[in-house]
Amino acid sequence: MVVISDIIVQGVQMLLVLLLAPLLTGYxxxxxxxxxxRQGPSVFQPYRDLLRLMRKEVVLADNAxxxxxxxxxxxxxxxxxxxxxxxxxxxxLLFNWTADLIAIVALLGSARFFLALAGMDVxxxxxxxxxxxxxxxxxxxxxAMLLIVFCLxxxxxxxxxxxxxxxxxxxxxxxRVSLGxxxxxxxxxxxxxxxxxxxxxxxxxxxxxxVHEAMILEYSGRHLAMIELGAFLKLLLYVSLIACVFFPWxxxxxxxxxxxxTIGTGAYIVKLALAGFLLALFETATAKMRVxxxxxxxxxxxxxxxxxxxxxxxxxxx
Amino acid sequence: MHSLxxxxxxxxxxxxxxxxxxxxYQDRLYSLLNVFALHALVLSLSVAWQAFIQDAPxxxxxxxxxxVFKAIIIPVALHRIVKQLGIHRDIESAxxxxxxxxxxxxxxxxxxxxxxxxxSDADPLAREDLAxxxxxxxxxxxxxxxxxxxxxxxVGFMSLENGLVLAATGAKGMPLVVEISVAFSILIxxxxxxxxxxxxxxRFDSVDVxxxxxxxxxxx
Numbered sequence: 001m002v003v004i005s006d007i008i009v010q011g012v013q014m015l016l017v018l019l020l021a022p023l024l025t026g027y028x029x030x031x032x033x034x035x036x037x038r039q040g041p042s043v044f045q046p047y048r049d050l051l052r053l054m055r056k057e058v059v060l061a062d063n064a065x066x067x068x069x070x071x072x073x074x075x076x077x078x079x080x081x082x083x084x085x086x087x088x089x090x091x092x093l094l095f096n097w098t099a100d101l102i103a104i105v106a107l108l109g110s111a112r113f114f115l116a117l118a119g120m121d122v123x124x125x126x127x128x129x130x131x132x133x134x135x136x137x138x139x140x141x142x143x144a145m146l147l148i149v150f151c152l153x154x155x156x157x158x159x160x161x162x163x164x165x166x167x168x169x170x171x172x173x174x175x176r177v178s179l180g181x182x183x184x185x186x187x188x189x190x191x192x193x194x195x196x197x198x199x200x201x202x203x204x205x206x207x208x209x210x211v212h213e214a215m216i217l218e219y220s221g222r223h224l225a226m227i228e229l230g231a232f233l234k235l236l237l238y239v240s241l242i243a244c245v246f247f248p249w250x251x252x253x254x255x256x257x258x259x260x261x262t263i264g265t266g267a268y269i270v271k272l273a274l275a276g277f278l279l280a281l282f283e284t285a286t287a288k289m290r291v292x293x294x295x296x297x298x299x300x301x302x303x304x305x306x307x308x309x310x311x312x313x314x315x316x317x318x
Numbered sequence: 319m320h321s322l323x324x325x326x327x328x329x330x331x332x333x334x335x336x337x338x339x340x341x342x343y344q345d346r347l348y349s350l351l352n353v354f355a356l357h358a359l360v361l362s363l364s365v366a367w368q369a370f371i372q373d374a375p376x377x378x379x380x381x382x383x384x385x386v387f388k389a390i391i392i393p394v395a396l397h398r399i400v401k402q403l404g405i406h407r408d409i410e411s412a413x414x415x416x417x418x419x420x421x422x423x424x425x426x427x428x429x430x431x432x433x434x435x436x437x438s439d440a441d442p443l444a445r446e447d448l449a450x451x452x453x454x455x456x457x458x459x460x461x462x463x464x465x466x467x468x469x470x471x472x473v474g475f476m477s478l479e480n481g482l483v484l485a486a487t488g489a490k491g492m493p494l495v496v497e498i499s500v501a502f503s504i505l506i507x508x509x510x511x512x513x514x515x516x517x518x519x520x521r522f523d524s525v526d527v528x529x530x531x532x533x534x535x536x537x538x
């Protein structure tokens with residue numbers, strides 16, 4: 001009986017992230033449009049886009065290999081699994097034992113690896129440039145992310161997300177400058193990884209600056225839909241990661257009743273709305289930076305992560 | 319184990335180290351000056367907090383001096399100097415930003431390792447203050463070494479002195495007279511450096527100190 005309810009809760013979590021991901025992106029787009037005094041498309045527009053893409057015919061290049069065709073599914077699957085591992089409304093779910101931060105980083109890394117390979121597969125120059133830029137960003141974002149993980153793991157004594165969330169929700173933690181640095185660094189990494197504005201702007205096709213778009217330029221139809229959905233899920237994943245690690249308020253604990261699950265879901269949606277609003281505000285307030293300034297931006301994230309980890313040694317030293 | 323007093327002073331001192339690193343990262347002169355003002359502001363907050371938890375009212379005077387001189391007068395004066403000199407607002411750094419940041423992180427790690435070993439039986443509060451103060455001092459030196467512009471070297475020197483004040487307040491019991499005399503000597507040094515800046519500029523039409531090397535006949 002317990003096993004069945006565990007499976008149901010985990011299934012709800014997987015469906016919840018899948019259903020909410022396009023909504024979050026649509027919501028961010030809507031807020032951005034409203035902030036610059038435009039009407040903007042409906043918040044449900046991403047769902048319509050996905051449905052339309054699903055119905056369209058797939059156009060493949062003659063020299064596209066099998067890798068090009070399977071990559072959208074691999075990418076989507078890896079990101080979905082990673083998103084299902086992050087505790088959104090409840091901790092201690094069925095997959096809890098695998099919900100390790102390092103595993104999540106590895107899943108996202110392999111998704112990006114396949115996407116970069118597929119970008120180079122057809123052999124157009126845009127795909128190559130997109131892949132090379134994406135890998136340049138990833139090569140800097142990943143060490144920064146791992147330093148953040150180490151920082152959290154040193155505070156909470158575990159890299160398992162449920163344990164980290166439990167520990168940080170307790171009153172034992174207190175005021176820690178390291179956690180503040182890790183939060184800022186995680187925010188910067190999230191912006192770079194999701195191709196948001198200071199690093200990349202997925203809404204334009206300007207060859208001087210495009211990174212993510214150049215890489216997936218050859219995709220069409222349901223393949224593109226899968227990749228887009230994967231990108232939506234990735235944004236949701238990072239937002240819920242920040243929410244569950246740094247703001248684990250009202251998150252339901254393992255084995256609690258349906259009521260606390262409902263409260264947890266409500267709190268999660270409120271957190272998403274707030275994060276989406278802040279993201280939109282940040283994006284309208286900043287300008288896109290040159291591609292070759294991105295290493296400096298991510299270098300700052302790396303520095304914050306490293307400094308946070310170093311400062312922990314001072315506060316732990318007695 | 320985690321008292322609020324320790325956490326707040328830890329946060330402020332850690333913030334000071336972070337702002338020192340931010341100073342390494344700046345490539346515009348005006349933003350460097352703004353970061354320096356922020357550095358002094360955090361320093362005065364940190365000193366005021368030390369005064370509060372150590373129950374040492376004379377430290378409030380130090381905090382006040384830091385606030386007025388270093389956070390307001392010196393940055394404003396430097397802004398005016400930069401405007402009067404009409405120098406490039408980009409800073410020519412001798413070493414690229416990436417290696418500089420790595421060196422900065424290395425220095426922070428070095429000072430933490432060193433201080434935590436050396437002061438193993440001191441009071442934890444003084445201990446972490448000393449470790450952070452040493453890293454602020456080393457980062458100030460690094461700013462001076464890696465910049466070729468004389469104004470940013472002055473900023474590095476001033477931030478180094480901020481680290482000294484942090485160490486002095488953490489160590490409990492620096493006499494007020496010493497503090498005031500240090501603050502004034504810094505002010506005098508600042509005035510002297512300001513005069514020198516104008517002299518260098520008058521002679522070489524630039525405040526890039528590499529011009530001095532040519533003048534001395536040293537080839538680089």
